[in-house]
Amino acid sequence: MKRNLLTLLLALPVLTLFAQNVREPKGQAEWSKPYQPFRIAGNLYYVGTYDLASYLIVTPQGNILINTGLASSESQIKKNIQTLGFKLSDTKILLTTQAHFDHLGAMAAIKKQTKAKFYVDEGDKEVVLDGGKSDYAFGTKVSSFAPVAIDKVLHDGDIISLGGMDLKMLHHPGHTKGSCSFLFDVKDGAKTYKVLIANFPSIVTEKKFSEVTKYPDIANDYAYTLISLKQQSFDLWLASHASQFGLHEKHKPGDAYNPAAFKDYDGYRKAVKYWEDAYNAKIAKE
Numbered sequence: 001m002k003r004n005l006l007t008l009l010l011a012l013p014v015l016t017l018f019a020q021n022v023r024e025p026k027g028q029a030e031w032s033k034p035y036q037p038f039r040i041a042g043n044l045y046y047v048g049t050y051d052l053a054s055y056l057i058v059t060p061q062g063n064i065l066i067n068t069g070l071a072s073s074e075s076q077i078k079k080n081i082q083t084l085g086f087k088l089s090d091t092k093i094l095l096t097t098q099a100h101f102d103h104l105g106a107m108a109a110i111k112k113q114t115k116a117k118f119y120v121d122e123g124d125k126e127v128v129l130d131g132g133k134s135d136y137a138f139g140t141k142v143s144s145f146a147p148v149a150i151d152k153v154l155h156d157g158d159i160i161s162l163g164g165m166d167l168k169m170l171h172h173p174g175h176t177k178g179s180c181s182f183l184f185d186v187k188d189g190a191k192t193y194k195v196l197i198a199n200f201p202s203i204v205t206e207k208k209f210s211e212v213t214k215y216p217d218i219a220n221d222y223a224y225t226l227i228s229l230k231q232q233s234f235d236l237w238l239a240s241h242a243s244q245f246g247l248h249e250k251h252k253p254g255d256a257y258n259p260a261a262f263k264d265y266d267g268y269r270k271a272v273k274y275w276e277d278a279y280n281a282k283i284a285k286e
Contacts (some may be wrong), residue, residue, distance in 0.1 A: 022131060022143045024071050024101050030243070031102055032072055037080035038251060041193050041236060041259035042186035043165075046251075047080040049073055051242045052102055055197060056081060057184075059163025062092030065116070066182065066197065067240065071105035071145065091116045093162055097199040097240045098179040099124035101132060101145040108146035117151040119160060121171060124178025125153055136177070136214035137205045154180070172229065174201040174222035177215060183234065193259060196234035198268070200244055201225045201275050208286055219286075222279050229272045236262040244271060 033050035040046055040055075048054035052069035054077055063086065068077060078088045091114040096104045099120070111118050126134045128150060131143025138144065154160070156171035160182075167184040182197045201222050205212055209219040236259060239245040245268075250261040 022146055024105055024144055032070055032076075034076055035080075035242075036253040037084050038253075038255075039084070039257055040238070040262060041195065042188035044186050044195060045084055045086075046247075047077055047084070048242070049076060050248075053197075053238065053240055053242050053247075054080075055238065056084070056086065057162075057165055057167075058086060059165050061163035063090050064093045064095065064160070064162055064165065064167070065091045065110070066095045067097060067103045068094075068106035068110055070102060071109070074106035074109050077106065077110070089114055093160060094118040095160065095167075095182070096120065096124075097181065097197065098176045099127040099132070099135070100138075100176065103240060104128070104148065105145045108148045111148060118148055119152040119154050120148075120150050121169065121173075121178030121180040122153045122155055123171070123173050124176055125150060127176065127178070134214075136212055136218070139214075170228060170232075172199050172201065172225040174218065174225045175199065175204060177221070179225070181229075181232075183232065186236075188259060191259075193235040194233070196232055196237045198229060198232075198237055198239050198245075198271075200229070200239060200271060201279070203275075203278055203282060209282065210286055219283065226272065226276050226279060234268075237264065237268050238262065239271075 030051035031049060035050040037045060037047045043058040045056040047056045049069050053067060054069055055066040057064040081088050094107060094111055094116045096107065120128050128148050131145050131147040133139050133143055154169045158169045160167040165184060167182045170181040170183060172179050172181050179199045181199045184195055186193045186195050212218050237245060
């Protein structure tokens with residue numbers, strides 16, 4: 001997210017959701033704006049909003065849903081999945097790239113509705129369970145999303161398997177303590193694409209890293225993630241936000257099926273460098 005999320009959250013009013021102890025900050029208009037779902041490659045589909053990316057992986061043994069956007073996005077995601085000819089109720093595994101309200105706001109509701117298993121990176125376990133209260137940057141006494149029950153805690157390199165699909169979780173901390181990316185192969189006819197869903201290490205704290213007492217390893221974690229992202233090998237790449245991987249330049253509603261639109265190696269390198277430059281600039285001020 002190229003806009004500073006902390007500034008955004010402080011500047012905007014909040015909505016009361018689910019109960020009086022859960023308040024979800026309002027996000028940018030593009031976060032809740034509907035977007036036509038489409039097939040990315042093989043059994044991988046985009047089912048998110050205009051900017052908050054949600055991905056559906058369809059298998060013979062049920063489906064995997066990655067990210068759920070805002071709490072208000074629940075109905076949109078369900079509609080998008082149905083538009084593609086699938087059922088939300090067939091979701092068996094739920095994943096997220098980061099424990100912030102804009103990526104798992106609807107997770108608790110969708111988990112309850114589908115009875116799917118929710119897996120999360122170990123670093124985000126506490127934040128997920130308390131609805132964001134313990135978040136190092138945005139935590140308050142009030143939850144920013146409904147807490148989610150965790151069925152499995154994941155660690156770097158763990159494999160999530162379902163219906164012939166094997167997703168490798170990559171621990172990419174910094175943005176949150178348990179931010180992560182996913183790497184997996186998608187079969188598309190005679191072709192096989194290696195897909196990376198990258199969670200970029202955007203910097204959300206306005207404090208110096210040395211002042212973030214709730215996250216003493218934050219500087220080292222950002223550095224580790226940047227190195228790891230630069231080492232990844234893939235055919236197609238996506239991200240947590242549509243704007244981060246140029247979705248709207250690569251695909252417009254009604255476009256013909258074209259997995260190659262998401263190769264864009266140069267775009268990936270530029271995106272990683274953007275956040276690396278931001279990190280280095282912050283370090284220089286320490």
